[in-house]
Amino acid sequence: MRLAAMRSALAACGIACALLLAALPVRAGTYFVTVAGLGGEPDYDQRFTAMANDLDHILKTSGGDVHVTTLMGAAATKAGLENALGQVAKEAKPQDDFVLVLIGHGSYDGVEYKFNLVGPDISGGDLAALCDRIPSKRQLIVNTTSASGGSIAALDKPGRAVIAATKTGTEKNATVFARYWIEALRDPTTDTNKNETISAMEAFQYATTKTAAFYDSQKRLATEHAVFEDTGKNDAVRVASTDTGEGLFLSNFALIRIGAAQKAFADPAKRDLLAKKEELEQTIDQLKYQKAAMAPDDYKEQLTAALLELAHVQEELDK
């Protein structure tokens, strides 16, 4: 994700751009592990497996340097998960991203979260220990299960963001968040800043909005309220904030690249244009900051000029 483009995304969701001063590094690759846990009854088994299959397909066809492992059905055991994560621990490099997605039922007894698997379940603490062995410096765990809020304390640490479908371990009803998380990755409208990359924050916002709309349209009391924690402070929140820096890590975390943006970074011939582009994007961001203090006509004139120039640069880059 590009810096200035990311600023726009955050501005769109209410985050000031001042936070985002670090350029987004080019990542080597991403390791995805998806697990569809035990359904407990045929309907849930079928649903979890279908979702895991969908996600597997989306990730494998997304292009780029992605390594996808998906466990479902009889393979979704504790040992199977340990093997899969052990394999990633062996292969992944520190600059690779790592994403673990848990689909299914979870439980929380007030102390410990457990993810329901075929055979013995796995606790939040055990999951954290397995992920700790993975060298990736940027990790994301998307726990879409019931009671997943109860896993945050165990899983969270600096450099690892956790998204949970429920705000606490006491939201124990089956969730719909997973459905919309997967939908987010195949719906181009998730990419709200149109930088051809779907970030974890964009996917989170998409999924939470759709989940809320689901309960609203069904006239049901919402029994899940997704949260995220990406600062390592073990303080899960529902919306990003410039004050606390919550949301910054997820906004930087690219899940799916849906365009040709990455190619441009690799082409030395286009570096000047890229620099120009970045400069223009910063100009536009500054203008947006000054909008309230500017005369509307003046703002429009300057914005139009900058946008037109940026469009011409982009045209050159696309050639």
Place this chain on the structure above:
Amino acid sequence: MTRVPLAAGICGVMLVGAGGVRAATPRDCETLAKHGHNAEARNCYESLTQQRDPYLRAEGFWGLKDYQSANNEFRAAVAQADGNAMYRVRWGRLLHERFNNVDAEGLFKEALQRDPKNAEAYLGLALVSADGFDDSAITWTMQALKLDPKLVEAHELMANLALEDSDTETAVREANAALAISPDALDAMAIRAAVEILADRSPDEWLGKIRAVNPTYGEGYAIVAHHLILNRRYEDGVAYYRKAIAADPELWSARAELGINLMRLGQEDEPRKQLEMCYENGYRNAETTNTLRLLDSYKNFVTLRDGPVTLKLEKNEADLLYPYFDEEAQRAIATYTKKYKMTLPGPVQIEVYANHEDFAVRTMGMPGLGALGVTFGEVLAMDSPSGRKPGDFNWASTLWHEMSHVFILTATNHRVPRWFTEGLAVHEETQASPEWGDRVTPEILVAIRDKKLLPVAELDRGFVRPEYEAQVIVSYYQAGKICDYIQERWGADKLLDMVHSFAKIQTTPDVIQQDLGMRAEEFDKEFLAWLDKDVAKEAASFDEWRNGLKDVAMKARDHDYDGVLKEGEHVRALYPDYIYDANVYEFLAEADLAKNDKTAATTVLTEYEKMGGHSPATLKELASLESDAGDKKAAAATLNRINYIYPEDEDLHRRLGDLWLGQENYPGAIREYKAVLAMGPLDKASAEFNLAQAYFDAGQKDKAEEDVLAALEAAPTYRPAQKLLMQLEDSKKGTNADGHTQ
């Protein structure tokens, strides 16, 4: 007996009778109050509070409106004399008066356990039932009268119930029976007054009699007002509630009703004032409290005016809904103005509630209403499409239904039987679109099969006091079908003739005789014969259909698609009107798609659509099939149907906008893309861009520029928007090059 209240200030009230001086009884106090001797009544009640008997103290405190103390004393009285049924009856009456019907009912039943022949306990049960327009009110009242034919209050209640059912004859007979027993039966007089005013005759004789007995008896006016409101004569009802509180300013029940009914006339300030006064004076029934809360929530509404239409919408959905509601309301008004040959005297206020319970409170003061819309003269309130699950109802159909009421109530000066105005409104739904209006439901089929339809002369009863659960729905259907039948046999003008006849306060039998040239009984016979042709087959094969549908559903669950296709067509033919949950159309389409026969799936879903099927998800699926088959116009038409069912769907508006843009229907595309923006999309950039593109294609370049800049402001590197901006820039240069001043 001569009642002589002693001078105020002494510790009790003594009465002089044949047996000499004795202490006052509750009945003495009640008689004083009934005759408007308010100061003396107060003294009398005061004296009761100083008696040793907790029951008497209870009556005393009740008379003084110290309800809490009265409640405590009744509890003590009952504890002291558990076997006394009347104590429980009186306690129940107190609780009934203080809005606690649940406990009141329990006490009346406990009283009957102690004294199974206690007429007043039955009367109490009747009063509780009457509050909810429950049919058992009549049964309980009859039981009370059977046990005590001289129970005046029971005759008065029976008269009231009969008048609520538009049974004037019984109302008058029962009121007269009460007056024969007790010449100062004030409520009976009020019923007689109500009968007169409902017939547009002067009620003065009866109101004069009430005043002669008790000039401060506001309740008499309130009873008249209640019947006027029930007959949808809201302005007249409000006038009588005003008379009620003028006679007795502390008649909080009437003041609360005044507030609620002023709201029905579209007012806010005075209702708030009246209801707050009630609340502050301890009158805190659910209706008053709920309505005050609703008034507080009006800060979240916006009022938008456009000629004959005033729309009151919740702020968070006003941008989305306004274009659709305004267009339909304007279309309905234009249609009815022409059809009914009349112009409304002023704008119609349409209130749209996103929270169904707010709508219910707006209508009844209480949550739990099953209706979708309601009309109070020139104000109509209805559920927003967001107030119910997607596909639960067609809001446009509801709007046309309610708007029909506005015209018919105005045309008849609010003098029209309920069955006719409801029937006409149902009839108008399908006139507006054959796909609108409710189809015959299983409950209706069962009622037809079991010969439960009411004679037309008694059809109002089916709306006001249903005898079985589905009778209201059945009555709507029957009334609508009657209007369909009249139009089909005698022509649409005959319906208009009937409107005019009802305006002259003619009875249903008289109107049928005069306008249709037959007796009501004859009409019933011929109508049922006509209806039989339409639904007899469906009604007769109902059980076969139900079993067949279950079978098809099981096969669909088991993915036995051959079985679904084999049996489904037969099941559909048995009852093609069934388009509700788990309908056979959707099972057949699922089976067709499983067999990759998209053409067959499209055909069956098109039939579902034409039959009035309103599941947004199913209609969207049909639109996808139509679009995939290259029939973009049909796809757009299908999606546009969903706008009248559940427009709260961003994807719907995006897809329809795209289709219309492709078909060069620019106004349509612009409306749809604006709807996307009104929903506050996550992907604001593409929504703004789509709208900009539609404006650009429509030649509205200034607006296109505004929106493309908004798109790029949200996503500066959004390529399609960048290209459009450059196009706009080029076209500006082109314009300049054509000779305009630079």
